[in-house]
Amino acid sequence: MLRPRPRGTVRLLRFTPVTRPQNLHLLQFLQFSSLPTRSAPTPSVQPDSSDRVPLRKQLKQDAKALKAQKRQRKESEEASREIWELTVGVEIHAQLDTKAKLFSRAATSTSDLPNSNVALFDLAFPGSQPEFQAATLLPALRAAIALNCDIQPVSRFDRKHYFYQDQPSGYQITQYYEPFARNGYVDLYDHDGIAHEDGERIRVDIKQVQLEQDTAKSQEYPPSSQLLDFNRVSHPLIEVITMPQIHTPATAAACVRKLQAILQACGAVTTGMELGGLRADVNVSIRRREEAPGKNHYDGITGLGQRTEIKNLSSFKAIEDAIIAEKNRQIAVLESGGVVEGETRGWAIGSTETRRLRGKEGAVDYRYMPDPDIPPLVIGEDLISRLQATLPTAPDQLVAQLTGPEYGLPIEDAKPLIELDDGARLEYYQDVVEALHSIRPGQDAATRAAFARMAGNWVLHELGGLLTKADRAWDSEIIPARSLADIVDHLQQKLITGPTAKQVLAVVFEGDHRPIPQMLEEDNLLLRPLSREEYLALAETAMAQNPQMVEQIRSKNQLGKLGWFVGQMMRTGEKGRVEAPKAEKVLRELILGKA
């Protein structure tokens, strides 16, 4: 599409010798300017100041271009999806929320002075032995239960050997042959952000969950220095391995996000990906849909193409981007007649391609061996059932609860309530609802749901708005739950107007801790309803200010303009006493002549 150009650009026509109708010349310029043989004309041209593209316009154009680019990418993704089937499996490593390390009494820490929390065994001192910390089992078991796994009555620890300076003993203790949990699953819903093609819900099976040690943290100081912090060595981790059952990049990212949410909700982990408490590896393979099934099989799933592994992805976006890039790389390899090699690849944030780390010939033989010093882990049924009974409600159940008849929240409100502030926002919300019910006991279900919906709006949007504006972190003490319940209740009972309610909330937010009823009384904020006569008088005053608009409403039925008159009435009337619905009703009567 050709748009009229600023004059400065048009002057470029001088470079084209032939004179033609302007539009054609423009077309020609556009073509020429893309020819590399021609010296680029742009730098020689300084547009007149009057021709400068306004910034706003520029931004708009850029946004449009980006959108077009995205659309194009989406279309080409769609096109390749029809030919190629992508298969992805996910492995995540999550740091468990424990006081001690997995095999020593040294404390776990993320912020302490480097190398201040290290036991002899953590540094692999000769003659030191592991001391399994039974308490680390609790968060691990909670995770496995939350992921619907079968907890194994007996599991064992194995050594996975490889040399690296962040691995003091030359091996990592993990559970390779007999993990403590198997055969779980995670359900992903459309509101979890799965790809459109995956419909409303998909289930991803979890092959196993295993306990293992973290490595030391190394910091590189190129060209030749590396500093090692052994505080992290032997921090308990769980590794969660899904089956290769995911077929879209977005769903893979959603899967990791969901796993993180579940692990956080059940109290198994402390921090998420953004703080390095969770890392993900993905394995990626493709196969042509019309061709016979591939000859590779992983974890019992057959017919797949050769897969590659992408290690150490540290954000949800990185997961999605890396999978897209790797999938496209594999497609390009196969389309040009090549063969996908089984190899390990890496991904740098912001890049467009995965990078080969090591190939099959460089594959590490980990020489897994049962650890002869560590007895088998025997987990009793009583412990499992006790943990099951005390497990916090799972995110999916919370969503169902909040969007169900009891609370009646829209999914757009339910999700952030659950996700914000590590669940503190939800807890606060439930406190507010409970307070509302205790203020007005014995209400019917519909009223209770109305309370709950209203409270959701106030907790999330009104209070959230104040927090954002003031740039303050969440703190349930800023507005005591009881105070917010009182505000909502007064509003619901029509004892105050909406604007008053917002005003009161802001006052409490600023630190006024008087009980709400007392504040409303003392500050004279309670609604004293206006009489019909007073409304009529206010309406007539407002109409007299703008008779033309009254006429427009009458003749052109421009009902939207009623709002202006409502606003006038609110402004001229006594503060906090004019109720918008009543004002509008009177206006309709006077202007349109109907009740």
Add this chain to the structure above:
Amino acid sequence: MSLLREAERCLANQHAHNLNAFITPLSRSGQWLDRVKEADQRSEKGTPKSAVDGRLISIKDNICTRQLPTTCGSGILDKFTSPFNATVVEQLEGAGAVIAGKTNLDEFGMGSHSVHSRFGPVKNIRRDSAGHEISAGGSSGGSAVAVAAEQCYAALGTDTGGSVRLPAAYTGTVGFKPSYGLISRWGVVAYANSLDTVGILGTNTSSVRDIFAILNHHDPRDPTSLSKSSRSRILSQLQTSPLSTRLISKPLRIGVPLEYNISELTPSVRTSWLLSLAHLQKQGHTIHPVSLPTTKHALSAYYVLAPAEASSNLAKYDGVRYGTRGDGPDGNGQPEGVLYSNTRGTGFGAEVQRRILLGTFSLSADSMDNYFIQAQRVRRLVQRDFNAVFSAQHPLFDARGRSDEAAAEAEVDVIVCPTAPSSPPRASDLSSGSKSPLDAYVNDVFTVPASLAGLPAISVPVTVAEPGRDSGVDAGTDGLAGIQVVGQYGDDELVMSVGELLAGSRLSEQ
């Protein structure tokens, strides 16, 4: 003789003999003198802390001591001092004993002649009748020689496949390997954890028994240490009839494993075995042939399993956090290069490198099933063999699977057999390079089965008196041999008692 005089005599012996038994000998002066004097005072008052109060006990140099270096006989730890004491060291010092120094060994315990040490070979105080130097046995050769040369009262060694019993047999001392899990391994540098056992070397069984009593306790820091409840369960079984009557009111049934009568057995060893059995028979005990059919695979299984664990355990020595680094820059100089190849290449001796490679191979994905897994199966069978012949049941195993048929077979209280198939080889034969490393492995053939099964075993010296023309004793030996007693798991006291019946006996065919 006062404890002080005894200690001073040991010290003098340490410096007089050039046997290379110690890597770190006792210093001539020091705090230890006061400790011995204090023990003398307690002894005079009749209030000694223990049977070893004020006595010098040597510690094999793969057992951690805070005061003295712990080198494991390796170049990679040649200047290493541990930041902590092993539990056994704490126990001995708590009982009033004084550490007599750190004894020489095959590097990390890997060897049968104590010649694979960065600090040079250990020399046996004995010579053969032709006056040639002979092997001290290994890997606890330094500890055994220190005891034999009276450089200390007793010594601790470690026994993974025979490393206490073999040098005991070669030096004419008593070497005891208790049941696995009874003595703490905290602070004992791992060679093959599932087999490593702290052992005790002494001139007689009573000193060994005294020291065992001090060390035989549960240690929460060692995850493989037998729990207190298991210990008391085993003890109450042993104190109940019929087990409690053995040797006290009932003669013993002594087992002779037929499979141990191998062609490699030298005539002199066979003679001392036969005379030992006869000696026991004379005391009223009965001799019964038994079959331990898996024995012939035990040695192979051991030399798969022990190197496999060793390759894993020794992966920690990279010179990064402790230990000696190789000269010059390590790795290939590339940023992603390794920090350890040169360090490990120069720090480890040839035998250690051989076993690391062996273990790395047998654990690799392609050979795991054929080697490591197979060897574990053999280990299970070896255990089963022993359980089938002992009248006492294994206290840690389910009694199920033990058929009546097996029970009806000749059941025995202990097994008596040679410790080694031959008398000590000449030192010159070991260093000449004429023998392959595998020849050394054969010396462990009789000691390895008890290690694989975790059973208590003791080697005691017996002497065949007046070796005559007809005795079959080889020319060139003095008639001294090590005889081994093996018992059921937990039967450590009985094993020591039977050892006592034989120890120091002069046996003759008359």
